[in-house]
Amino acid sequence: MALNPRLELRTQQRLALTPELRTRLSVLRMTPAELDEALAAEAARNPFLKRNAATAVGAATGLDPLDWVAAREAPFQDDLRRQIERMGLDPRREAVALHLIAELGADGFLDVGTDELALELGLPEALIADALASLQSCEPAGIAARSVSESLVLQLVAKGMATREAQATVRLLPDFARLNWSAIQSALGVTLGEARARAALLRTLSPRPLAPGESPRAAPLVADLRLVRDESGRLAIVPSHSAHPSVQLDQTLVRKAEAEGFAPELLARARAMLAAIDQRGLTLARIGEWLLEKQTGFFQRGLGALVPSTRQDLAADLGLHPSTISRALAGKALDVDGRLWPLSTFFSAALPGRDGPLSARAVQRRVAEMIAAEPETRPLSDECVADQLRAQGVDIARRTVAKYRQGLHIPSSAMRRRLAADRRRE
Incomplete structure (x- = not known):
């Protein structure tokens, strides 16, 4: 059989890692403080964006301006980007690696799998794996690990x-x-x-890619969403506009640019940024509506009424990819009657209960309340707490109680007994 070279023209639809898509995904993950920084930086170099600094996040936190500046140290991602850019990678591999940097958590872990990113971005998983290998070769050692x-x-x-x-x-x-x-x-x-x-x-290794001292200082938590109660008791979750700086296109300059054809790349960047902000707000609004429907008991009666739910439940109900939900929840908070609750609070595993599944967070609250009410001279052991919870219809093991207690930073019963004895001697 003869082999003859030939040319074929094929039409194929696929999602590429375009600058617009990278902007949308990056903005979705940003906290209000990070979004404010990104907009300030973009407005400084893009004349098509007009930003109202009077509504910047820093003004909404009530912090002293010096404290606010100290809380917004340069993120570690900047150094990683410089390392990637110095490697001389293939442009596609470099673009994916830079995107992965935006996916890293504050502890340096990558909390989304390469298969999920491949599906979401429409890119070969092998390309994403290669880009991840490049990122994992950066300093500090262990960066971008998934476990x-x-x-x-x-x-x-x-x-x-x-x-x-x-x-x-x-x-x-x-x-x-x-x-x-x-x-x-x-x-x-x-x-x-x-x-x-x-x-x-x-023994010289660290369990996390970034130790607490290496991570950027956490910016003050600012609410993206706010619970509103009207006089009739009806509830609604609305965007907290104070968390977002006002930014818009300079329409006069846009008309001039369109007429004269100058700086089309900057105009496209400005429009992509505004579209990403709108998409971020829409996604958070949908999450707020979902929380109001699923967690009405929490908003009416408190943490003890929290219903067990998972991020996968939210993703399925909203028709979004789980990695999109992960980005949307990261660093976001809901203002409930003046108290800020991280959105992650509303997602926890279910524990079997007499009257149906119970939220693990609600059970944690019970553990904290039981220990707070214990006699000072006779602190409750983890087994005693487990027995009392089982008597209340919660199917829980002693080791689970111990895990919850440690997560709440509560000392063991023996340590609490010693601390009580020390207080009595003082």
């Missing part, structure tokens, strides 16, 4: 260990914790001295 174990592996690789050896070492963490030297020696094929040296190396 603690992956972060530890990346840190070991940065210290000169081969990837497979690093993965094998991390899989043996339980044995290192138990000082099970024989199992470690057998699995890794090392001597006892080498196993002990490996343990010492593990």
Whole structure:
């Protein structure tokens, strides 16, 4: 059979990682403070944008201006972008890597999978994986990891260990914790001295890519949404406009630009930014409507009436991708009667209860209330708290109570007893 070269013309529809799409996804993840910074920076270099600084987020927080400046330190993403830009990557790979930087959480973890991003962006998963590998080669070691174990592996690789050896070492963490030297020696094929040296190396690692001291200081929490109660008791969740600076197109300059054909790229950037802000507001408004429908009991009776729900439930009901929901919830808050609640508060796992599933957060609240009401001289053990909750119809194990107590930063019963004794002696 003869092989002859030929040309074919094909029409194919696909979603590309366009600048407009990157802007939309990046703006959706931004907190009000980050959005204010981004708009200030864009308005400073884009003459088509007019920004009303009087409504900037800093003015809405009630902070001293010096405190506000201190709370808005340059994010670590800037350094990562500079590292990526110096690598000389293929333009598509560099564009995806820069997009991944915007997806990182404050602790440096990447909380969305490459498969999800490939589906959402319409790009080959192999391209996203290659871009992620480039980002994970940046400093600090462990950046853009998707789990603690992956972060530890990346840190070991940065210290000169081969990837497979690093993965094998991390899989043996339980044995290192138990000082099970024989199992470690057998699995890794090392001597006892080498196993002990490996343990010492593990102790130098950090469970998170960015330690608290390395992360940018958290900006003050500002509400994107606000609960409104009218005189009849009817509830509504509306945008909190004080959280968003006012920005608009300079229509006079737009008309001049369209007539004379100058700076079309800047005009396109300005329109993309405004469209992204509108899309962000629409998405948050839909989330507010969903919360009002699902969590009416919370708004009427408090945290104890929180209904168990997940981000996957929200994504399915709104017809959005889970990674879109993750971006929309990150760093956002709802103002309920003057108290700010992070949107993440409204999503928790369900625990079996006598009268139906209970929100894990509502059970955490019960644990805190029970410990707060305990006799000072006879603090409740985790098992006692679990027994009382089971008597109330909550199917819960002692270890779950211990996990909730630790998450609430409440000392153990033995420590609470010692602290009470110290107070009595004072």
